[in-house]
Amino acid sequence: MNQYFDTHCHLDFDCFDGDRAGLLSRCKALGIQRFLIPATRFSVMEKLETLVSCHQGVYIAAGIHPFFVDKTSLSDLSLLSEYLKTSNLIGSKLIALGEMGLDKFCSNDFGLQKEVFSRQLEMASRLSLPVIIHNRKCDQAVLDLLDYFNVNKGVVHGFSGSYEIANEFRKRGFYIGLGGVISWENANKVRQMVTRLGLTQVVIETDAPDMSPEWLKGKRNTPETVIKVVALLAELLQLPVTTVADTVYRNSCNLFGLDGLGQDV
Template structure:
């Protein structure tokens, strides 16, 4: 099986103590790479250093948690960083960006930053990595006003079948992660059981979203096989088939053909 983590913050400081060992364990487990999303100007330098050292594809963006009420300065920095990296084949997406109503004290800034990054995705012909928490109706309303030629992924999806269908109609894929391993995630499990094979990616959001009863308090890409197994059980298909489609979907969405041999 070919496996990759479509969303992992492997530049996080929690991995500073054993990042080499983690990548070795990933390789031994058949995990070929991970896509590292960007979150803010203050984090991009380290993110890009880690991506380069371990040959990981990456996105550049401003996460809603790091949006200011007036995000114009950060957006100028993002434009400059994207322009300097645009010829890099490892730059594969805009993001992580999006909307998060749990952190809605900066809601106006989130909207401004999201719409600016959707415009950048249009202009640069890149997919977007979207973070959406308690804001699916708001996000869908905004996305319907944009024509995004490469679509994107709704990372960490935890919605209903109806919401999933709306995103899929707009050309988006759904990032399915460790939440699927929660015993009480009934709505998500019901949704995932019905998803078309070409509609989802697998991800971990490492080091966040650690599954229940995990041995390591950090989440890591090493749980991907468990996610694949759970999706296979829900869809009543083989793990090999689920893995093949998830891998193919990621390669197609992020155009990874040139960097994955």
């Protein structure tokens, strides 16, 4: 059976409270072994830690999402920095910082978004942890900050930009996070870009409960959809599903410094 790693799913969200355990065991029966849950703000860390202790194969990241940047973010950054000094999960279960980044479509103060993002990049650089980047319409600003803080490991989450921009990220050691968007009816440009990308530094993620694939439009997305997304990617690349599944699983483990055996405790 193929192994899968959903490198970006918000399983801490309330919409999973009713059936999280059942969903995770369904996923594991399908070969989906590992799940990375990015944080959206500091206050969720307690819930993320609980999920780690209750469920095998669950990994977490710590960070502040641009959607949640507000006047409390500066004090949250201090809390985050303190937390990272004492957490005993770093490197074992806490395997990245994020999700963090810049979003031009979001109404939160852009200067503040930049500051919150920068401070997190500084922490990632200090701790040598990969980062999970949320980027909408801010390619150059994000690339400049990665260079400035010398951050060279991470993933550009939910990528749907150009092949050239993907390569700018790959050149800097970053991975490209692909998900349900490749199945969207109107996403021909994304499919063309993905076909050129190949599998180098590519990982698969769902962003559940959001970014639902075409066949779930308007409904809750879950990590179960990685299987069909990988199959679709295999079709686009004209490669066997097993080759694609193995490669993106290995890519994900490499990116986050985990062994590729899929044996989780």
